[in-house]
Amino acid sequence: MTEMPETTEQELTDQVVASFDTAKDERFRDVMQALVRHAHAFVRETRLTEAEWGAAIEFLTASGHITTDTRQEFVLLSDVLGISMLTVAVNEPGLAESTESTVLGPFFVQDSPEIELGGDIAGGAKGEPSWVDGTVTDTDGNPVPGARIEVWEADDDGMYDVQYDDGALAGRAHLFADAEGGYRFWALTPTPYPIPDDGPVGLLLQHAGRSPMRASHLHFKVTAPGFHPLITHIFVAGDPGLDSDSVFGVKKSLIRPFDRHRAGTPTPDSRRLEGSWTSAGFDIVLRKK
Ligand code: BEZ
């Protein structure tokens, strides 16, 4: 009697799933068994050829080769496939009262320079100055004094400091909220930029006819004892890229007007700048643990 091919395929899947039954760590077992089930279903659904699987292995190998301490191709892959945002979504309780999260991206640096309240994160990065201020509160509206606010962004040429070879930190800093939970700093008006697209992920986007551009944004990571860390951005209202962000990171609640002011208009810290500048407000609400 000839065996039905489906049965043979299913038997193989069952065998591989069962091979993880002995794992001591329950979560590891569950995740690996789900991975095997879904990966096998993908191969079956697409009737994947050996040449296609070979190409996929080559793609992953090339992604490994291009990855360094400052260039993480696998993060980019996760981002352009929407897996990073889906992971954010399944880990967020979807409470309207707290600020929404979005992707971390590959350009966060652990030890950024500290600035005073009202200081400047630019550190030499080029761009139009932007005054950003707001508060950090809990979901009951109580201030979170001393909350640590990390901010980082690309310069006017669409480059993060770590993408230059000079080792200088620029366009990033951290500061601490005051006793009332208030914060304020100078940054650069965010501009659109492409995710690094000179590697395998760039080729993948090209092949798909997709743009590598990210909607203009400023990154935030906000932490305080007793609260869930918040990793998010603010996006620029009116930015043409809001509907086509290459990593699917835009959320409506994170879009803010960046109001433009003419050269010479007094700034909130009573200065008169030679060029135009913008201002944006962002009140941050953290979720208690
Ligand atoms: C970023 O916003 O820095 C970023 C996010 C995902 C991929 C590449 C860059």
Ligand code: FE
């Ligand atoms: Fe970014």
